[in-house]
Amino acid sequence: MAEPVRVxxxxxxxxxxxxxxxxxxxxxxxxxxRAMMLLAxxxxxxxxxxxxxxxxxxxxxxxxxxxxxxxGLACLDPQWAGGRPRLLSDDDxxxxxxxxxTRPTKLDQPFTRWxxxxxxxxxxxxxxxxxxxxxxxxxxxxxxxxxxxQRTKTWKESPDPARDTKLDRIELVLERFPDRVFAFDExxxxxxxxxxxxxxxxxxxxNRLPATYHRTHGVTYFxxxxxxxxxTMWGINHRRKGTAxxxxxxxxxxxxxxxxxxTYIILDxxxxxxxxxxxxxxxxxxxxxxxxxxYASWANPLEAHFGPLRQFTLANSNHPNHTVxxxxxxxxxxxxxxxxxxxxxxxxxxxxxxxxxxxxGIRWGGRPMSNAA
Numbered sequence: 001m002a003e004p005v006r007v008x009x010x011x012x013x014x015x016x017x018x019x020x021x022x023x024x025x026x027x028x029x030x031x032x033x034r035a036m037m038l039l040a041x042x043x044x045x046x047x048x049x050x051x052x053x054x055x056x057x058x059x060x061x062x063x064x065x066x067x068x069x070x071x072g073l074a075c076l077d078p079q080w081a082g083g084r085p086r087l088l089s090d091d092d093x094x095x096x097x098x099x100x101x102t103r104p105t106k107l108d109q110p111f112t113r114w115x116x117x118x119x120x121x122x123x124x125x126x127x128x129x130x131x132x133x134x135x136x137x138x139x140x141x142x143x144x145x146x147x148x149x150q151r152t153k154t155w156k157e158s159p160d161p162a163r164d165t166k167l168d169r170i171e172l173v174l175e176r177f178p179d180r181v182f183a184f185d186e187x188x189x190x191x192x193x194x195x196x197x198x199x200x201x202x203x204x205x206x207n208r209l210p211a212t213y214h215r216t217h218g219v220t221y222f223x224x225x226x227x228x229x230x231x232t233m234w235g236i237n238h239r240r241k242g243t244a245x246x247x248x249x250x251x252x253x254x255x256x257x258x259x260x261x262x263t264y265i266i267l268d269x270x271x272x273x274x275x276x277x278x279x280x281x282x283x284x285x286x287x288x289x290x291x292x293x294x295y296a297s298w299a300n301p302l303e304a305h306f307g308p309l310r311q312f313t314l315a316n317s318n319h320p321n322h323t324v325x326x327x328x329x330x331x332x333x334x335x336x337x338x339x340x341x342x343x344x345x346x347x348x349x350x351x352x353x354x355x356x357x358x359x360x361g362i363r364w365g366g367r368p369m370s371n372a373a
Contacts, residue, residue: 005062007041008069009167012157015042015298017073022307031076036304037064043301044174044181049231053304077146088141092131096123096138097145163293170290170299173264179229182253183302184267186241187309189219190325197316209318220322222329223249224309226302227256232337233305237326243275250278254285266290268297309333 010018021035033054040050047065051058067075088096100119104111109122116135123131123138133141142148160166173181194209201207223245224235234252238245250265257263265282267273269291282289292299312332319325 005041005047005065007038007065009171010038010042010298012296014073015039015296018042019298019303021076022304023310025307025311030078034064034076036307037061038068039298040301040304041065042298043183043304044170044178044228045301045304046178050304052231053308074146079144088131088133092129093141093145095129096131096133096141097147099123099126100142100147158293158295160293160296163296166291166293167296167299170266170292173266173288173290174228174301177262177264180257180261181228181264181266181301182256183226183228183300184246184249184253184265184273185224185297185300185302185306186221186270187224187235187306188221190222190237190314190322191219192217192319192321192325194318195314195316197311197314199316207316209316217322220326221245222309224302224306225249225253226305227253228301233302233309233333234337235329235333237322237329241270241272243272243277246272247278247281250281250287254287260286262286262288264288264290266292266300266302268292268300269294308336 018035018039021032022039025032033056036054037050037056040053041047041061045053047058047061050056050061054061064075067078099107099122100114104114104118104122107122109118111118114122116139120133120135120138123129123133194211196209199207218239220237220239221241222235222237224233226233236249236252253265254263263286265287267289273289274291279289281287297303309329309332313328317325317328319328
């Protein structure tokens with residue numbers, strides 16, 4: 001029997017980048033869907049489940065996974081289009097990219113970053129090359145080679161000394177006991193405020209939502225649970241995170257397998273998940289808590305399913321209170337769980353997903369993200 005198609009083990013940087021794209025959304029729908037495929041595969045989801053999640057053909061999902069295993073994150077931006085023959089040689093293009101990604105101060109230039117105009121002027125003057133290229137052609141070359149103007153950012157590498165051990169354990173239980181593996185995580189905070197999104201409207205006349213800076217309702221957190229084997233998701237909203245609320249959610253997972261057989265729950269190492277009460281309950285009820293490494297929550301299978309939940313229930317919404325807001329994710333989950341495995345309703349699902357696919361993700365706190373999972 002052939003081995004199931006799955007992405008190789010992600011590095012910390014790759015996992016964080018994919019998680020960032022899926023959480024924040026993307027103006028590039030191809031990049032967003034491919035990131036969701038890879039993140040779902042890294043979380044242990046099989047190809048049929050991923051295909052339903054992103055409404056793509058299973059062969060497409062396999063091609064993306066194979067391509068990632070070959071070239072890494074470069075597969076997020078497939079090169080489909082052609083064009084007229086290039087006027088610069090490969091060596092010239094490599095030199096342009098090398099220069100653009102080098103700090104100007106190292107090349108004895110009196111500034112800390114390049115502008116397009118300064119870079120084009122420097123390339124014309126540099127000895128031995130004398131590359132003459134217009135500003136727009138230079139901008140297109142940089143974009144084609146994956147070089148964009150970005151803010152400098154910091155990143156966190158997992159300091160967890162048991163990182164590989166934890167990932168090995170998660171991979172093992174996903175492969176050997178998929179019917180008894182569950183995932184748990186919190187989603188939020190969820191505040192009461194109008195949230196921008198996208199929808200079909202007459203050109204030049206977009207639907208408008210009121211803007212408000214008054215947030216007097218507090219926040220809630222959705223405590224989500226996901227069954228890997230059944231591909232079902234459920235949860236409950238609470239006012240805050242905490243051991244008691246986390247334990248209540250974990251008990252609902254144990255109740256989903258009342259046969260008493262060992263159960264495996266994948267979750268992060270938040271302090272509300274690692275308390276004495278939770279560990280004591282887990283030992284007593286034959287539950288193994290499989291913690292993801294620090295700064296590697298992308299290994300949780302549930303992460304890939306939070307993206308559609310956000311798109312369906314928060315984007316383009318204006319909930320008046322928490323009661324109404326709480327009904328939205330639960331109504332969506334009932335629809336999702338009912339239709340997830342029925343092939344005869346794929347056409348209806350595809351039509352609905354096509355409308356949602358264009359909606360931009362909203363970063364927690366209210367600032368729309370422009371891209372970029």
